[in-house]
Amino acid sequence: MADESTRTGSGSGPGSGSAPGPGAESGSARVDAWIWSVRLTKTRAIAATACRAGHVKVNGERAKPAQSVRAGDEVRLFHAGRERIVVVKRPVSKRVGPPVAAECLIDKSPPPPTPIEAAVVGTRDRGAGRPTKRERREIETLRGR
Secondary structure (H helix, E strand, O other): OOOHHHOOOOOOOOOOOOOOOOOOOOOOEEHHHHHHHOOOOOOHHHHHHHHHOOOEEEOOEEOOOOOEEOOOOEEEEEEOOEEEEEEEOOOOOOOOOHHHHHHOEEEOOOOOOOHHHHOOOOOOOOOOOOOOHHHHHHHHHHHOO
16 A cells, blocks of 8 residues: 555545645534534533524524534624624634634624622522512612513
8 A cells, every 4th residue: 555645646535635624614614513613612512502502693593503604604602601792704613722713703792791790699598588579679680680
């Protein structure tokens, strides 16, 4: 057998250099794979679960895990208590390093809440029982509803 590096000719096989490598951009990618590839979620399973739960929207529409994303699509992901709004710059289907991942998206997300803003939500003492109508209204006011 000949080694790939000693091959001659201009075939279209893996050693020809004309085919894109793994993780290279193509026309589109699965939304769950893209979310995982650009490091918005830790695992692809978490990305797929978020899609099935309705926490991912592509161009304003709820997305299923296998839905394709192309360059220019807006992806909204609600994950880890905040909403991430990103625009697909380059679709990738294999996980890439952080510098490359930053080149694959345009982040339009609002800044994450400060720890002080996140701690505003009140909690009831354990065993305090069901809140009264007045307490419930105060809780809703604190939560901004």
